[in-house]
Amino acid sequence: MRPSLPDQRRAQELAILNEIPQNGVPWNLLNMRNIAMDNTVTRKTKKGTFWADLWNGIMPLCKGYNTSGRDKEKRLPCHASSVIYGHTASRGLDLQRWTLGLDSGCVYGRSMSALVLDADSSATDARRVDVELRAPDDEDDEDDVKHTTVKFGDNGQARIVSVDCHQHEDSKHRLEDEKDDRR
Structure with missing residues (x-):
């Protein structure tokens, strides 16, 4: 069999x-x-x-x-x-057909991204679409959320959701210290 x-x-x-x-x-x-x-x-x-x-x-x-x-x-x-990977902030969000690089540089104050698989992710035809979603009040204190649909697997699709990150003063100093250590 x-x-x-x-x-x-x-x-x-x-x-x-x-x-x-x-x-x-x-x-x-x-x-x-x-x-x-x-x-x-x-x-x-x-x-x-x-x-x-x-x-x-x-x-x-x-x-x-x-x-x-x-x-x-x-x-x-x-x-x-498909391979989903991270730890490549220098490349940013890197979406290719069979690889999805999700490190969009949050540690540097850029954004944080996640791959979202829905239960019916293989049921529909996938095409890439970029949509920006905003909170109903659209206040400055609300982060913008970006939503991208990508092909995933043979016939499925997934969503990449990204939110803006704010670099904290602490992380700026830590990054500067790490650069000094490499010299």
């Missing part, structure tokens, strides 16, 4: 997390920004290729498992997967 699609996806996700040795190294998971030419992980943004660009280039080739052997189209035996 052939495994169901949800079972195949679960097995693939577990393999990505458990069977790729580099994914078990905490430093890689916390610091990966780019992949260098020698296929090593680097946190240097000027060296190599941004990992999410590589991921987004490969995912269109994931077309499931071909059991007939007749399909001559170039394909990989996988199902496309």
Whole structure:
């Protein structure tokens, strides 16, 4: 009996997390920004290729498992997967088809973003829409909320919700201290 699609996806996700040795190294998971030419992980943004660009280039080739052997189209035996990541404030909100970078720089006083999956997120056709929602009284003390709909998974959609952050005096000093420590 052939495994169901949800079972195949679960097995693939577990393999990505458990069977790729580099994914078990905490430093890689916390610091990966780019992949260098020698296929090593680097946190240097000027060296190599941004990992999410590589991921987004490969995912269109994931077309499931071909059991007939007749399909001559170039394909990989996988199902496309979305990756949600953070800790990349310098890139800002980075929404690509198969990767969603949510670090929109709150620590620097920019905004905080969240991915919202609704129960029916796979039921509708997804297209990107930007909407600005305001509180009913539209007072200055209310933060503006930005809402973006993006494709998520095979046929679904998700919402990215962002709110403005206010940099506290404390965090400004901490960031200046961290810069001094790096010098």
